[in-house]
Amino acid sequence: MAASSISAPTPGTASLSTERLLLRPVRAADVPAVTRLWTDPEVRRHLGGPVTEQVVRIRQRRVAGAPGVYAVVRTVDEVLLGLVTVEPAAREGETEVSYQFLPEHWGHGYAREAVAAVVEATLRDTPSVVALTQEANHRSRRLLEAVGMTHVSSFVEYDAHQVLYRRSR
Template sequence: MTVTPSRHPAAALRTERLELRPVRSADLPAVTRLWTDPEVRRHLGGPVIASVVRIRQRRIVGAPGFHAVVRAEDRAVLGLVTVEPAGHGGETEVSYQFLPEHWGSGYAREAVAAAVARALETVPSVVAVTQEANARSRRLLEAVGLEHEESFEEWGARQVLYRRRA
């Protein structure tokens, strides 16, 4: 995979099929679907309630670290990748959500791999946390080079912490 380098961390990141760019107002319908779709949110604590969605909508547009994943071919918003400082020892954390109709096409793997590669240009390591029961997410994280580091209980479910060092 070829990742187009950037001079500025907020700049769009392009791969062969995708663009990861700051979230725009026009992206909010797709992002709202990510937050409210029961299938997307199965391993993320369930659908987000309407009052929280409204708060998130006001905060996410142009927010640093939040990237709409857009298919280059038709500009469709496929998902969301977030790269931000996290509570795990202050490390940079990557997280992601994709609309179900785009699962199984390799888009999430391509986008997450690009985001992790970009982050590792400036930080020593990247972590990701997923539920132990989320086998698809675990396979994706392993496919992009993150390694299982520890398991723990949080939010009423077994979680798995993955890490990749630069």
């Protein structure tokens, strides 16, 4: 994992970088790829399914520059790979990290690298970070464990078995 070259976000820029990736605010030019994330059945398999056209239109208007939403792009060619989102106080007062990546970029370690960078940076300002995934999403569970998160609870939410992971400072 190349997270050792993380540079912390600076006020006003909200960006991070790793050896291979730049995590920056979403730009208008990113919206078509981000829309694919919201509508791709494979990406959304463990996220409640593709979102409706109405929700897509609302999100398209709000995603560019949204606080806490990182567009993950390769530094070499600026291709958008996915999103990582940080929501302070989202789950019982704890900061939640979530992520989704386009299927053609799965299996290259990009998600692990990006999520590790965001978790490390977030833990500088908050005592703990949580992430939620479906119990059936084994790839996501392995990723969360690889970035040092620990399974702390299991429950049913959104009509599916969920697992909550946490990492503390």
